Amino acid sequence: MKTVKLNLQEEAARQKLRQIAVGFLTDRLEAIAPERTRFQFDRQTLSLTVYALEEATAAQLEVIAEALQEFLSRLPLVGVRQIELEFLAPDEVTVLWQQGFAVTYEAPVAAIARPERRGQTVRRRGTYPGSALVARARHWLTTPETWQQAGRLGTRAVRDPKGALVQTGVFLQAKFGETLDWIDTFPWAERYHQLWESQRRRHRRNYVKALIEDLAVFFVVALVVLSGINAISMAPISLSRLPAGNHDTTLSSQRYRCAFLPGVNKTNYLCLSQGMGYRQVTSILGGEGKPMVAPTPVRPLADFANPKAQPPRETTNIQKQPVVVSWSQGNFTVNATFAGDRLIRKAYRES
Structure with a gap:
């Protein structure tokens, strides 16, 4: 050393x-x-x-x-x-x-004069943590032997991929064995004793400052651990649990969901609900339906959607009688019962 x-x-x-x-x-x-x-x-x-x-x-x-x-x-x-x-x-x-x-005198060695670099900040080696590791990595990357070895390994991997994988496995096994040997031979007890003595000296110098630093480190570590646990175990977001103003349900409403693809099918059948007007039902099912009985001469079936039209007084009771209308498409049939331009009952049949 x-x-x-x-x-x-x-x-x-x-x-x-x-x-x-x-x-x-x-x-x-x-x-x-x-x-x-x-x-x-x-x-x-x-x-x-x-x-x-x-x-x-x-x-x-x-x-x-x-x-x-x-x-x-x-x-x-x-x-x-x-x-x-x-x-x-x-x-x-x-x-x-x-x-x-x-004491034994040792004369200092005169420093070698180097030209000053203008416009650049000169940092002396070893003035920041990890400088030795950075210097070793830079030396390894700038050595010609490193690039020559990389070229040979690349050529071998292209010519014999299976052999390259085998050699990689052998290399990893050797490094893993060296790591285990290092773990077994490292003086853990001595290192622990050194760290313990270092902490004791730090507490002896300024007990209050050391205690505050320990509490700050413990708080940061606990915060990181709890944040990681919450991030890993976070429950999926449920829109039903959010307040009403935090998500938009316009496009998921029945009005847009049911009239998007008009037609006679089971999906649009499920969209029909009691109280709908005749015109709204026809817009969902894609067209006019066929009455199961002939419409009354007093008011045609198409006039259900025009509430402003006033029938004669003597026909008011007749208008409120239920009327069954049918829609068919392929082997799927929908029957809807209207009373006074309002849907009161529905049914479907698949043949």
Whole structure:
């Protein structure tokens, strides 16, 4: 595994060192306040000022200083000859412990001057998450061997599709076996312990902030899970359950559904309902019907649809007598009984 060296002449390296040292000191919260630690780098000398708590003892500070000295000695620091440690009391004036030690000096490598790119934003490698993965993918795609191998595989797949499928199956089985081996050999317990210690340090630094972050993450995860469950188990939309103003029933009404294809058939027969006028029935069945008895001389059958026509007074009772009208088409017959231009009964027959 490649060791990343910290060149303290760069601001990014100093910030990284501060994060590492504060994380190390977080495990000693009983004696010091690691979040107040100050760092200063000047003339190849690194100075660390740590603030102790009121209940801290000299023995505790000595143990912390020795552990910190050993920890800093192992870090790959570049451009550092001397490290000075200083422990101050909460009043920021009284010095409780002070110590300095030398480290192996490693001279920084001069940066290679590169021409400035105008009109483009230059981003340093490793400054965003996933940069290493992106760099590996880009290198793999730009390598000539990758395209040569892809060409050979394409030619083989065209010449022998069945063999290509077999080779693909063998390759997937091998990768699946490697994945299982990786799962079996991965140090899950060590990784879990590292994550647990990381969360403990985070809670020790700022318990309220960490608790709020945990609750926010839990709320977002619960919201996503509940939304997914509702989306999967969503009941189909039923128009009958919607309010009246949320869907249009104009084209599904009886007026449009029944007069769309006039004719004598069972579909139009089911559209006939009591109280319909004679003209409406003829528009549904597609024409004039044939009376089963002769129409009265007082008022013809076609005058049923004209209520404004006033028959003579002496024939009013005769007009209200039921009249049976028949429509036929093929082997299907519809009989309708009218009384006063209104449908009162219907029947059909298939021969």
